[in-house]
Amino acid sequence: MNDLSAYYTAVDREIFALLDYFIALQHDFERRGGHDPDGPKKIEEFNRFRALVDMRTKQRRKVAEERAEQEQLEMDSRTQVFCLTCKAERKVHIGGEQRVDPPGVMCDRVKCTVCGSEFTAQVPNTTTGKLKYAEYLLQVLTMVRADGRSLMERDHKQDDVARLIKSIKDLKKAERDVELEDQTRERNRANADQKLVETRDLLLFWKLQNSNPGSQGGMA
Numbered sequence: 001m002n003d004l005s006a007y008y009t010a011v012d013r014e015i016f017a018l019l020d021y022f023i024a025l026q027h028d029f030e031r032r033g034g035h036d037p038d039g040p041k042k043i044e045e046f047n048r049f050r051a052l053v054d055m056r057t058k059q060r061r062k063v064a065e066e067r068a069e070q071e072q073l074e075m076d077s078r079t080q081v082f083c084l085t086c087k088a089e090r091k092v093h094i095g096g097e098q099r100v101d102p103p104g105v106m107c108d109r110v111k112c113t114v115c116g117s118e119f120t121a122q123v124p125n126t127t128t129g130k131l132k133y134a135e136y137l138l139q140v141l142t143m144v145r146a147d148g149r150s151l152m153e154r155d156h157k158q159d160d161v162a163r164l165i166k167s168i169k170d171l172k173k174a175e176r177d178v179e180l181e182d183q184t185r186e187r188n189r190a191n192a193d194q195k196l197v198e199t200r201d202l203l204l205f206w207k208l209q210n211s212n213p214g215s216q217g218g219m220a
């Protein structure tokens with residue numbers, strides 16, 4: 001997809017309108033026989049502004065595409081789950097979600113595309129849910145019972161506990177990574193937006209100077 005127009009903001013469009021205004025003004029001036037030795041330099045400058053907007057817009061589109069890709073990956077893992085009837089990994093359709101208590105996490109209600117059976121997926125549908133679920137299972141396995149032993153000790157579940165501890169560590173890292181990535185993206189977006197607002201304001205200032213013949217300077 002090469003069309004950037006879907007990603008232009010109101011400020012981008014304002015900048016384009018201002019640039020169109022200045023370029024038309026410049027051409028009009030020359031058509032009426034006027035000579036501006038700085039004309040080509042000005043047009044070059046306007047094109048540079050346009051390129052700046054397009055560069056920012058491409059960054060915005062890239063972020064949107066990365067986010068969509070991430071969401072697609074998450075959706076892929078939610079629609080590929082273990083079916084207890086088929087006793088195999090199957091592609092499923094998500095029909096809704098259901099709260100699983102304890103520990104109070106949301107899991108997808110799904111329908112197997114092979115056998116048609118409907119069931120609740122055994123894995124929570126968000127990273128936060130998965131983390132909560134793993135922490136709950138760990139607690140169940142390691143809590144000391146009335147007989148003075150934990151389920152881990154009684155049922156020899158040491159491997160499960162080790163797996164859960166690793167899984168909790170990985171999920172926490174995944175959550176932190178996503179948070180940091182979001183913060184970085186947000187900071188970059190805010191900086192880029194600020195830069196464009198400054199560009200728009202500068203162009204507005206030039207336009208104001210231009211329509212005020214008594215003033216000095218200005219672009220066109």
Ligand SMILES: [Zn+2]
Pocket residue numbers: 083084085086087090112113114115116117
């Ligand atoms: Zn099935």
